[in-house]
Amino acid sequence: MKLLFELSGEHPDLPLLELRSVVEALSGGAPSVTRDSSLAVVETQLDPSKIGERIALCHRVCEVLASGSLGSLADVAGGLDFGGSVAVRCRKVSRSREERCSEVERRFGDILAGSHPIDLVDPSRLVRIILGEESYLTVQRHEVDRRSFEKRKVALRPFFYPISLHPKFARLLVNMTGVGRGETLLDPFCGTGGVLIEAGLVGAVPVGSDLREDMVDGCKVNLARFDVEASLFQADVRELREHVQRVDAIATDPPYGRSTTLGGDISSLYSTSFEVFSDILAKGRSLSIIVPREELIALGKEHMDLEASHPLRVHRSLTRHFCLFRN
Numbered sequence: 001m002k003l004l005f006e007l008s009g010e011h012p013d014l015p016l017l018e019l020r021s022v023v024e025a026l027s028g029g030a031p032s033v034t035r036d037s038s039l040a041v042v043e044t045q046l047d048p049s050k051i052g053e054r055i056a057l058c059h060r061v062c063e064v065l066a067s068g069s070l071g072s073l074a075d076v077a078g079g080l081d082f083g084g085s086v087a088v089r090c091r092k093v094s095r096s097r098e099e100r101c102s103e104v105e106r107r108f109g110d111i112l113a114g115s116h117p118i119d120l121v122d123p124s125r126l127v128r129i130i131l132g133e134e135s136y137l138t139v140q141r142h143e144v145d146r147r148s149f150e151k152r153k154v155a156l157r158p159f160f161y162p163i164s165l166h167p168k169f170a171r172l173l174v175n176m177t178g179v180g181r182g183e184t185l186l187d188p189f190c191g192t193g194g195v196l197i198e199a200g201l202v203g204a205v206p207v208g209s210d211l212r213e214d215m216v217d218g219c220k221v222n223l224a225r226f227d228v229e230a231s232l233f234q235a236d237v238r239e240l241r242e243h244v245q246r247v248d249a250i251a252t253d254p255p256y257g258r259s260t261t262l263g264g265d266i267s268s269l270y271s272t273s274f275e276v277f278s279d280i281l282a283k284g285r286s287l288s289i290i291v292p293r294e295e296l297i298a299l300g301k302e303h304m305d306l307e308a309s310h311p312l313r314v315h316r317s318l319t320r321h322f323c324l325f326r327n
C-alpha cells in the first residue's frame with residue numbers, strides 16, 4: 001500500500017525526519033520514501049492510523065489509489081466503487097500547478113457521482129486529489145489531531161514554567177528517537193515534563209531527572225494530569241550514571257545557557273552530557289537533542305554518530321538545532 005502524508009509547514013526537513021523515524025520504529029525497517037513538495041509517499045503495510053496517531057508534524061494520511069496525470073486519475077476514478085457516499089476535496093501543494101482546485105473538485109465529483117451518492121457534510125469516504133509535482137488520487141485514512149497538542153501547552157498544565165517546548169516539538173523529539181512501546185526513554189533535563197508527557201502518550205516508559213528538586217516535583221504533577229506514569233528523580237546530569245544503567249532512547253532539551261541554573265559553563269555541561277549519554281544509551285539506539293548553538297554539535301560527534309541536524313529559528317537570539325545522534 002502507498003500512503004501519502006501531507007506534511008506540515010513548520011520546517012522544510014523536520015516533518016520528513018519525524019515520519020521516517022516513526023515508520024521505521026513501527027515497522028522495524030527503513031521505509032522507502034518519495035518526497036514531492038510538502039508531501040511524502042511511503043510504501044508500507046502499516047495501519048495509517050497507527051502512524052497518524054503518533055506523528056506531530058503532519059496534517060493527513062491518505063491512501064494513494066493512483067498517481068500520474070489528471071487525465072489518468074480521471075480514468076481510475078471512473079472505475080471506483082466505494083459502496084457508500086463520497087466527497088471530493090482538492091489541495092494544491094506545488095506552486096508550479098496552474099489548475100484551479102474548485103474545477104478539479106467539480107470534475108472528479110461529476111465522475112464519482114455516477115456511482116456514488118455525494119455527501120459534502122459526512123461522507124463515508126473523503127477522496128482527496130493532491131496536486132504536487134505529480135497528481136495523486138487518494139482516499140483520506142487519518143486526520144492528525146493537531147489540536148490535541150495545543151491542549152497540552154505549557155500554560156495549560158498545572159505546573160507552569162516558561163521553559164517548555166511546544167508539545168508538537170516535544171513529540172517530534174520523542175519520535176526522532178524511534179522509541180517503541182514499552183521501551184525506556186530518558187529526559188535528563190526534564191524541567192516541567194513536556195518531553196516525558198509525549199513519551200508516555202506514545203507508549204514508551206518515561207524516565208526523567210532534573211538538577212532542580214522543584215522541577216521534579218512540578219513535573220510529577222504535570223505528568224499525573226495526563227495519566228503518564230514515570231520514574232522521576234533529582235540529579236545533576238553529571239551524576240546520572242549513579243542512577244541509570246541503560247535506556248533505549250534519550251530525548252532532551254537541555255538549558256540554553258541564558259538564565260537557567262547550569263552548575264557550570266554551557267560547553268562543559270554539553271560535553272559531559274554527551275559522554276554520559278553514550279555510556280547509558282543502548283548501543284545502536286538514538287539520542288535526540290536540541291542544542292542552542294551550532295558549535296555544540298561537534299561535542300556530540302566525539303561520542304556518537306550524527307545522523308541529522310536541522311536549525312529552527314525561534315527568534316533573533318535563539319535558533320534551536322534539532323539533532324539526532326546514534327550511539
Ligand SMILES: C[S@@+](CC[C@H](N)C(=O)[O-])C[C@H]1O[C@@H](n2cnc3c(N)ncnc32)[C@H](O)[C@@H]1O
Pocket residue numbers: 163164165188189190191192193194195209210211212215235236237238253254255256260261262263269
Ligand atoms: C530548557 S529546560 C527543559 C525544558 C523541558 N523540556 C520542559 O518541558 O520543561 C532545561 C532544564 O535543565 C535543568 N538543568 C540545568 N542544569 C542541569 C544539570 N546540570 N543537570 C540536570 N538538569 C539541569 C534545568 O533545571 C531545566 O529544568
